Amino acid sequence: MRKQLTLICTLACSLTANAQKLSATEQKIIASVKQNMPQSEKLLVQLVNTNSGTLNQKGVQEVGAILRKEFDAIGFKTEWVAMPPAMQRAGHLVAQRKGKKGKKLFLIGHLDTVFELDMPFTTYTQLNDSTATGQGVNDMKGGDVVMLAALQALQQNGLLDNTTITAYFTGDEERKGEGEASRADFIAKAKESDVALAFESAAGLHSVATARRGSSSWQLKTYGQAGHSSTIFKPNVGYGAIFESARILNEFREKLSQEQYLTFNPGLIVGGSEVKYEVAKAHGEVAGKTNIISPEVAVAGDLRFLTEKQKEEARTKMREIVARNLPNTRAEITFTDNLPGMPPTPGNQKLAALADHVSRDLGFGPVTAGDPGSRGAGDVSLVAQYLDCLDGLGASGKGAHAPGETLNTKEFPLLVQRAALMIYRLTR
Structure with missing residues (x-):
């Protein structure tokens, strides 16, 4: 009994210490993330169950419409950037708000998956208490929801007012359309920002990407x-x-x-x-x-x-x-x-340090920069020469680009919390 009481006291003291590292406002942000999690999970199911292989233009547009409604609801101005018909791509979703507080953020997601219409389709399925599966569940519909859920928690606490944030969801990240038009608007809007945060799949709760191939x-x-x-x-x-x-x-x-x-x-x-x-x-x-x-x-x-x-x-x-x-x-x-490749830079390392600091303050433990050889390419590389960048902030799981792709459902809410506090601290 004495050992059990000691363990309980140790855990309680640890949680109290972590809470003291967060401001009262940050504690409210975390409470909002937790409160919203059932709705966030429901949205993820809806996105995964909508086939959006890159060449399935109708499906990509449907996923964009679902996210557009959510961003409209939290005060972002949204637009659909269409591509030339000859490119045979659906286009991109852009959500923006402008202000004068803190750094200007460029948040990156994508709407498409590698699973085309002629491939077997698998819907969202909860496998056990820590694992779900479904096409694009971590790459990167899970990441899209991590980004959105973080912003929703900030908006509910009045913390997006007077901030400058562009959330950009490309429709052909997995198979980019040919020609400069494919990413012209993407790059132009990134150049207006100070920092890019990309929500591609996380290697885990303790890793981020300062470099990508x-x-x-x-x-x-x-x-x-x-x-x-x-x-x-x-x-x-x-x-x-x-x-x-x-x-x-x-x-x-x-x-x-x-x-x-x-x-x-x-x-x-x-x-x-x-x-x-x-x-x-x-x-x-x-x-x-x-x-x-x-x-x-x-x-x-x-x-x-x-x-x-x-x-x-x-x-x-x-x-x-x-x-x-x-x-x-x-x-x-x-x-x-x-x-192009995204080599590591001092600015990228500073963003990784921020992720580490936030993670430790939350009581999640340290965060380090992962091996670039373990990751593929991503849209963030297109803007890495213009601003500081960090990737791997999305959902964690295994088997991306393969049947049976999974999501770590226990880490999912924790990654939303980390993202929300990173955005909050950058925009102060």
Whole structure:
């Protein structure tokens, strides 16, 4: 009994000490977050259950409409930024309020997921007392709700008055539309701000991202001489397009796979006697027979890197590998820039220090900057050259971009609390 009383006293003293580190106003913010949590969880379910794969323009717009209503309700001025029809993207949601108090904040989310309409759809499901699953539940519909719930708690306490905050939700973060128009407005509004906070998936309650890798895409095509399978490897026929593509991909793996922060992934491959691949739709169709040597293969992949130098060096090596063709084959590779890298900076480190300070004041423990090699690319990288940035402030979980993606439901309200206090302290 004495040990139990000691434990209870220790816990009570700890909670009291943490509360003393928070001002009376901050304690009210935390109380509002807790009070609102049932509504926040209900909103998350609604968002997850709305399919919004990047190419599903109607679904992306529906998710945007749901969030737009919520931002209108807390006094933000909202607008929908449409994209050119040829881009085949839904557009972006922007919510703004302007004032003169504290730093000007640029908060980043996105409306789309990687799960397109032709993929199996999974709705929000509570698996146990600490885990939920559903498409985009942590990447990044959970993060969108973390941002919104933090702002709602501040608004309920009159703490958004006279602040300057832009919440920007892109509609094609997972598969950015081609052309400068895709992010022109995004970058312009970021330049008007002092600090960017991005709500991509958190690595956990104790980690944030001061650096992120960039991403680009590549298209590999190989060609061979069609013929009967019994003649393959003969000097006048050669090896065919499929063997040539296999050679290239394997050499990529052998020569480049051990470099720190560099990854490359062939995400789609089609080959046969008849090949049709539509880049814009990320869709391929193929026909062939085992006794026909394939004359064509198309491969689509991505390349991730920390710096522009690393990107260019990798591309040079890949081009050299592609040029060393098997007999009677040829190959070509093209690259497309998507997102630049976000290197760590002193300003970013200061924001990580703020997250650490807030977390400790809340009694959650320390926060450190995570390994950039463990993260993919994000929209925050596009504005990292203009202002201090911090990412990984969203929901935590596992398996993003894969069936069975999960959300840590116990950490979810704590991450909202941390975000709310960070925004509050930055805007004082």
